Amino acid sequence: MYKGSCLCGKVTAEIAGPIESIIHCHCSKCRKNSGTAFSTNGFVLKAHFKITKGQNYLGEYETSPGKRRYFCKTCASPIYSASSTTPNYIRLRLGFLDSDIEERPKSHNFVNSKANWEVFEATLPHYEEHEPGRENFQQKTQ
Ligand SMILES: [Zn+2]
Numbered sequence: 001m002y003k004g005s006c007l008c009g010k011v012t013a014e015i016a017g018p019i020e021s022i023i024h025c026h027c028s029k030c031r032k033n034s035g036t037a038f039s040t041n042g043f044v045l046k047a048h049f050k051i052t053k054g055q056n057y058l059g060e061y062e063t064s065p066g067k068r069r070y071f072c073k074t075c076a077s078p079i080y081s082a083s084s085t086t087p088n089y090i091r092l093r094l095g096f097l098d099s100d101i102e103e104r105p106k107s108h109n110f111v112n113s114k115a116n117w118e119v120f121e122a123t124l125p126h127y128e129e130h131e132p133g134r135e136n137f138q139q140k141t142q
């Protein structure tokens with residue numbers, strides 16, 4: 001069981017299952033949403049993700065059709081996104097986690113959108129868009 005909380009602590013959650021397909025996303029939306037060079041995100045089955053406190057503090061913003069980003073209305077911490085293309089999953093913002101995790105990031109994605117000030121010395125694989133295999137999550141339920 002992993003635990004997470006936002007910056008102000010009003011929103012807390014528990015993650016009962018694995019965090020899959022963790023990547024560093026350098027796309028312009030993740031940069032703006034995170035306020036920094038990239039966002040580190042991973043899939044968690046909706047059935048494994050439970051907001052344990054502060055559901056009423058969750059704000060949401062639809063950044064592209066069918067994709068909503070959820071954040072704490074008080075402190076603005078990004079918490080997760082939900083997309084109509086992966087209806088059984090949420091996509092967790094890993095900065096939200098308080099627990100140490102066993103899973104590790106697999107790649108850097110949307111590297112062509114990276115900020116020109118970012119010193120990019122990463123050794124993980126680089127992809128111009130999503131990593132190979134992302135489409136598997138669109139139908140998967142378990
Ligand atoms: Zn907060």
Ligand SMILES: [Zn+2]
Binds near residue numbers: 026
């Ligand atoms: Zn992104």
